[in-house]
Amino acid sequence: MPTFCCWVPGVCLFSMMFGVVVAAFCSSTWFYAITAALSAFTLSYTTQLAVACAFGAYLMRRACAVDWDDRLKDIQENSESAVDTAIEHIVILPNYAEDELMLQHTLENIGKSCMARENMRVVLAMEAREGPGGQQKAERLIENTKHLFAGIMAAYHPVGVPGDLAGKSSNTQFAYRACLQHWGGFLSQLDPSRVLLTVGDADTLWHPQFFSALACEAMTLTATERAWSIWQPPVLLLRNLFSVPGPTRVSAYATILFELAGLANQKFGTHFCYSAYSLSLALTSHPLVSGWDRDVIAEDHHMFCKCYFASIRDTIETKKANANRHVLQAPNNSGTAPAATPQVVLRPVYLPAISYLVESSDGWVASIHARFQQARRHSQGIAELSYVFLQYFHLVRENGFFGLPARTHAGILGIAGKMGSVHIVNQVQAMALVIASLLLIPGAIAWVCSGGLEATLATASTTGYLAAIVEATGGLGSLLKYILAIFGPIPPMGLLMTATTTLVVMDVLEGTLTQPTITKSKGVKNKDQLVDVQGAEKHEHGFMGRLKLFIQIQNDYFSMAHFCLLAYGLAPVTLAAWSLLRRGHKFEYIVAAKPN
Numbered sequence: 001m002p003t004f005c006c007w008v009p010g011v012c013l014f015s016m017m018f019g020v021v022v023a024a025f026c027s028s029t030w031f032y033a034i035t036a037a038l039s040a041f042t043l044s045y046t047t048q049l050a051v052a053c054a055f056g057a058y059l060m061r062r063a064c065a066v067d068w069d070d071r072l073k074d075i076q077e078n079s080e081s082a083v084d085t086a087i088e089h090i091v092i093l094p095n096y097a098e099d100e101l102m103l104q105h106t107l108e109n110i111g112k113s114c115m116a117r118e119n120m121r122v123v124l125a126m127e128a129r130e131g132p133g134g135q136q137k138a139e140r141l142i143e144n145t146k147h148l149f150a151g152i153m154a155a156y157h158p159v160g161v162p163g164d165l166a167g168k169s170s171n172t173q174f175a176y177r178a179c180l181q182h183w184g185g186f187l188s189q190l191d192p193s194r195v196l197l198t199v200g201d202a203d204t205l206w207h208p209q210f211f212s213a214l215a216c217e218a219m220t221l222t223a224t225e226r227a228w229s230i231w232q233p234p235v236l237l238l239r240n241l242f243s244v245p246g247p248t249r250v251s252a253y254a255t256i257l258f259e260l261a262g263l264a265n266q267k268f269g270t271h272f273c274y275s276a277y278s279l280s281l282a283l284t285s286h287p288l289v290s291g292w293d294r295d296v297i298a299e300d301h302h303m304f305c306k307c308y309f310a311s312i313r314d315t316i317e318t319k320k321a322n323a324n325r326h327v328l329q330a331p332n333n334s335g336t337a338p339a340a341t342p343q344v345v346l347r348p349v350y351l352p353a354i355s356y357l358v359e360s361s362d363g364w365v366a367s368i369h370a371r372f373q374q375a376r377r378h379s380q381g382i383a384e385l386s387y388v389f390l391q392y393f394h395l396v397r398e399n400g401f402f403g404l405p406a407r408t409h410a411g412i413l414g415i416a417g418k419m420g421s422v423h424i425v426n427q428v429q430a431m432a433l434v435i436a437s438l439l440l441i442p443g444a445i446a447w448v449c450s451g452g453l454e455a456t457l458a459t460a461s462t463t464g465y466l467a468a469i470v471e472a473t474g475g476l477g478s479l480l481k482y483i484l485a486i487f488g489p490i491p492p493m494g495l496l497m498t499a500t501t502t503l504v505v506m507d508v509l510e511g512t513l514t515q516p517t518i519t520k521s522k523g524v525k526n527k528d529q530l531v532d533v534q535g536a537e538k539h540e541h542g543f544m545g546r547l548k549l550f551i552q553i554q555n556d557y558f559s560m561a562h563f564c565l566l567a568y569g570l571a572p573v574t575l576a577a578w579s580l581l582r583r584g585h586k587f588e589y590i591v592a593a594k595p596n
Contacts (some may be wrong), residue, residue: 002390002584006584006585007580008386010580012420013424013573017574019034021435031435031436031439035432035433035436039433042426046493048261048265049257049258052265053261053501054496056264057504057507059264060351060352060504060507060513061513063349064350064351064512067517068351069212072216085219086190087115087215087219088119088187088195089215090120090179090196091122092122092172092179092198093106093124093125093201094172094199095202100137100140102203103202104141106203108145110122110148110149111145112533113208116149117148118150121149121150121153122151123154123175123176124142124153124155125171126138127159138156153179155178157171157175161174161294164294164295165587169297170294170295172292176197193280194226196215196231196280197278197280197281198211199278201355203355204276204354205239205353206276206353207516208516209516217231227286228311228344229280229347230279230307231349232273232348233350233352235276235355236508237252237354237357238505239356240356240359241505245364245368245371246559247567248368248371250556256505257500259274260504263346263348269411269414270308270414270415271346272415273301278349279303283344286314288314289307295585296387296585305384310344311343311344312395316339319340339405340403340408341405342407371568372567372571375569375571379569379575380576380579382419382577383576388412392412427565427570427573427574430569495554497557498557502553509541511531511532511537514534515531515538
């Protein structure tokens with residue numbers, strides 16, 4: 001069964017690619033019909049992303065306008081019991097060969113939280129293969145920042161542990177176990193649903209009030225709801241947006257659209273946690289979860305799927321235990337979930353976390369290659385589609401197809417559908433468009449060689465250019481079809497994507513989304529003197545500055561989006577699917593360069 005599931009993504013991808021190629025050589029009608037169908041799907045998908053992303057941008061602005069530190073203080077002061085408002089944070093920062101100053105900046109930014117000194121502990125998840133230099137770096141970082149936190153420690157993931165695949169997931173699991181040992185006595189006295197673990201990258205800059213907002217959101221939930229919750233901020237890869245090559249910038253825009261839209265629109269299927277996320281100790285330590293798996297690449301998506309299926313199995317086991325004790329199942333309003341239904345909920349916290357794009361100090365070409373290397377690692381997340389099918393098949397085999405509620409089937413297939421859209425359908429559509437463009441070249445050359453261009457110019461000299469174009473395209477009806485195809489739904493959708501992206505990028509540049517919210521009660525007279533998480537003062541760009549940014553982003557989309565799809569989508573996902581077919585999910589973790 002695992003082998004079969006590892007074949008599924010590759011079989012789907014390569015069979016669709018093969019069908020497109022065969023249709024291109026055998027039947028132009030079928031080829032253009034397939035290409036049109038793929039394009040229609042992609043168009044509707046990206047339109048939904050653009051609309052949902054615009055709503056997500058509004059939700060970010062609204063969340064960033066709230067003073068979450070004050071709200072947390074009010075909740076604590078008005079609570080009858082300190083236990084009801086007690087929230088502890090553990091932040092795990094997996095890293096390997098990262099720049100020391102960047103790590104210190106990350107730690108200092110976390111230390112800006114009003115909860116840091118009393119309620120936050122940090123784990124530097126180091127890799128032992130860095131050698132003595134890595135240990136010395138961790139010791140210096142701890143010495144320089146220990147006054148900011150209730151506790152800080154370093155864990156050194158050893159080399160060559162059986163079953164470990166070098167990467168973020170195995171490193172995070174080792175650091176998680178190490179912190180449980182180090183602070184076990186303290187943590188054992190707490191409600192595990194009130195201990196929130198946050199995982200981020202070494203370059204992640206959370207909003208200064210993110211951890212206060214996370215605590216406020218967690219306190220509004222019951223213990224059961226907290227135990228099955230995963231919290232996700234919008235991740236914006238914008239720290240070095242204007243120093244990277246254009247195709248890399250386009251990939252940052254795509255991340256904004258996908259992640260922000262996914263958080264804002266979960267009515268038709270759940271989103272996945274990504275890069276920087278939080279979950280409770282109760283969920284992490286659940287017997288069906290037991291932390292992060294040590295043999296996967298896409299640690300964030302995998303952890304979400306693992307918890308998702310664990311919540312389904314938990315309801316099944318609870319029902320069986322109650323049946324064995326001859327206890328009737330509690331009604332749904334008592335807090336017990338219906339049997340075999342997912343309980344995990346991805347909850348957005350609309351205070352952004354900003355990070356770097358991959359970039360090499362060796363120049364433009366090296367930066368393009370570094371982004372391709374990162375895309376290869378991201379494309380290895382196609383293995384999570386195999387994991388979803390494997391877990392789904394096991395559930396069906398153990399409980400029967402009709403033993404699972406329709407809600408469960410829909411939820412699992414929705415997860416698989418989103419993964420398939422990103423990793424398979426969008427890539428095949430990009431390949432079909434390339435083939436369609438190539439097929440137009442011979443016809444255009446033949447038309448020119450047969451005197452079509454000369455005839456069109458001659459007609460234009462006597463009847464005008466419009467009539468010449470109509471005649472060349474086969475009549476007014478065909479011309480209207482071309483006009484509708486070219487200037488129909490695509491430009492408005494593209495303009496909406498550009499407008500939404502411009503709004504988010506400009507809000508970050510001006511500090512709207514990255515500065516702490518300070519109320520007048522705190523005695524701040526001029527908010528423009530505040531600095532954001534990157535140390536930049538607020539700066540209004542004006543109408544011309546916004547227009548210039550809009551034009552630049554539109555140009556990036558128009559000139560480089562398709563190259564980005566091919567170089568950072570189709571090529572790496574093809575390599576990943578082929579490797580999954582041949583060797584299973586045992587990938588090699590690929591490290592991409594980041595700026596110093």
